[in-house]
Amino acid sequence: MEKTRTRFAPSPTGFMHIGNLRTAIFEYLIAKKDNGDFILRIEDTDQERKVEGAVDFIYNTLNLCGFKIDEGPNNEGNYGPYIQSERLDIYKEYALKLVDMGKAYFCFCSEDRLNELREVASLNKVPFMYDGKCKSISKEEALKRIEQGEKYVIRQAMPKEGETIIEDMVYGKVVIDNSVLEDQILIKSDGYPTYNFANVIDDYLMKITHVVRGKEYLDQTAKYNLLYEAFGFPKPKYIHVAMVLGEDGTKLSKRNGDASFMDLYKDGYLPEAIVNYLVLLGWSPNSNQEIFTLDELIKEFDPKRISKSSSTYDEKKLKWFNAHYIKEMKDEDYLNFVKPFLSDAYDLSQKSDDFISHLALIYKNHISYGKEIVDEVKLFFEDEISLNDECKEFMKDCSIPNTIKSFKEELEGMSDWSVSNINDAINKVKEKTGAKGKMLYMPIRIKVSGRMHGPELGDTIYLIGKEKVLERLSKE
């Protein structure tokens, strides 16, 4: 039995959106479920889109997600190189092999001629397809013309009749009519392979057993199969996955400003939560379980349960997952996680460690992503408070000044500034004034913090500090 090998094959653009990552997750899980290998291959045959440092970026992202790359550009295995631009000779060699077999041919048609054909086709309202003009050129003549420096591409001679069957683990059997397939280009005139050709060659040479890719490639798989068959290579198993749509129903993209993994990560989304959320987007386990560790996913994942229809990215659900994972964190880990967000936003140099930790911990059950704490915590860093209309409305009740006065007196007489003493003080106010419930807590909260929502009142008062609290209570 051959070893299961999957590959993640991104373009090095230095950006990874959610849909890309999800594909990587599926590939990783399929490999690891069988104790197989997960390979990273860089598809940089489009030299214009290449970005410096992109390879490290991809390693970094996958590492954060907890995925170990078994082979890739930075840790080569036996099937390198792992960057397509370094494999040009290989593609050429295989293309020529196909020419020798009579299954591919050199084509000298100029772009102008192709454009003319295209125009005629669009005039006649038929799909454009290369007419195979150069197919009849003999190999000897072709070689002579190449010798003379003529530009050429290599095209595969495709069957004009019959049909090609695609077997997919998600979509089942899909039949494509051969008549819609044109003689596809294998090697471009700049010597680079086309994406399709490089893929087939690499997947074969790297012994990839399961090809996971977006559904947009489903139709094209017929071309792949014809290539595998021409060479006599064994075909991999195909797993096409439906797309992830944005909340507006369109495809996720960088241009739409849709979140990338790194954007989310920087805002304080935990990789475990992102992975957990994404794997459930278009895949469901054979149970009601929703929270999964990576190991559990490896055990449970079954590509046959991937959904055929596209799904919509739902930030609310992601937040729910993230909040869950935050609540599960150990306090110590949580503090290390949120403190950077605080220190980025506020000057903490005058604050004690106790203050910062106490403050951060109060919000552990409140925030759904790290950066959210910045806004939540604002009330502890502002000198002036101003009430909004809702607060003002609330404060109109005539019994309130009395409550505030009484509470102020309690605080003034307090020797030891602590959360429990503050809570006791609130209790005493209740006894003395008869105010209770909302009419007890809310006036104090508003007067002291300037808002109607916030963490436990005792903690809030404690952290704002005695001096500032008294000052605010005294104000009209």
Place this chain on the structure above:
RNA sequence: GGCCAGUUGGUGAAGCGGUUCAACACACUGCCCUUUCACGGCAGCAUUCACGGGUUCAAAUCCCGUACUGGUCACCA
């Protein structure tokens, strides 16, 4: 336009011919808990599975057609 695929609630989805078939989760709404807010707990939320036909004793589940959505038809990946 040709071809390919998809269509279960606001969202992710389970179910794939009957025996709770419309689970579960997010969101939302209400209640309870906490002397406030939040957390947490509980409850409600698709008479119906895009629509129309057919097969069957029986269909969200099988078949056909229609509509809609998306993908694809490059020397781009």
